[in-house]
Amino acid sequence: MGRIGRSFQLVGQAYRILMKDKELMVLPLISGTIILAVVASFALGFGITASTVERHGPEMYLPVFVMYVATYAIGIFFQAAVVAGATERMRGGDPTVGSALAAASRRLGAILMWAVVAGTVGVLIRAIQDRVGFVGKIIIGLFGAAWSLATFFIVPVLVLEDRPTGESFTRSVSVFKKTWGETVVGGTSLGIAAACAWVTLIAVTGLTGYLGNIVVAMTVFGAGAISLMIFFSALQGVYVASLYRYATEGHTTSGFDGQLLEQAFVPKKR
Helix, strand or coil, rough: CCHHHHHHHHHHHHHHHHHHHHHHHHHHHHHHHHHHHHHHHHHHHHCCCCHHHHHHHHHHHHHHHHHHHHHHHHHHHHHHHHHHHHHHHHHCCCCCCHHHHHHHHHHHHHHHHHHHHHHHHHHHHHHCCCCHHHHHHHHHHHHHHHHHHHHCCCCHHHCCCCCHHHHHHHHHHHHHHCCCCCCCHHHHHHHHHHHHHHHHHHHHHHHHHHHCCCCHHHHHHHHHHHHHHHHHHHHHHHHHHHHHHHHHHHCCCCCCCCHHHHHHHCCCCC
């Protein structure tokens, strides 16, 4: 079985685990709602848009930075709650929204500290992208990709381990190198699955609109888009939590094929 095939099976098994605790999907919904409210408040209060910094210059860095930190903190907190809930299930428990939020709340300080770090990096990347040429944008894009890989396991480290911010980052890098090396298949499989779901939604919306009912078509698209974002966000949390637990504890999760998990970890070539 190829890497992509194994990864799709792992995603399918993550789905079955998520279906045991459907209430965890409430967490991305709450997160998205709060983030939208925060972004809207900054847009109305400071006039922040996608091109704000480019048009207004350095004086907008502070409000943009605060917005980045706020949105990162909210997103990481609720993603940490999903990871905590999934881990509780995989350890034989029966998680609830309350228990997941409580686990994330116990690590709120570490989450806020990391949000400041992530917000700083985000603002710096944005500021540099606004001021460099085409080649510079490519370089910054590669740096952003490397940053994403280095922090792939940062959320489970933050919520499941008692480490300071700097150690949490190095721990995430260490787990990534130890288990996946230079190859990340699971994220690609989730991306492909999400793309297929979005294409299906767009096709259904287009067909509905073609049949003449624009209001129904827009309603279908809106409801479908929200559902897909919530579902795949929760599924990502379960998937990452599962791989992290196996990588750090060596346990095969109930509902997961141990051989598939072992094959999913591609050692780094020397």
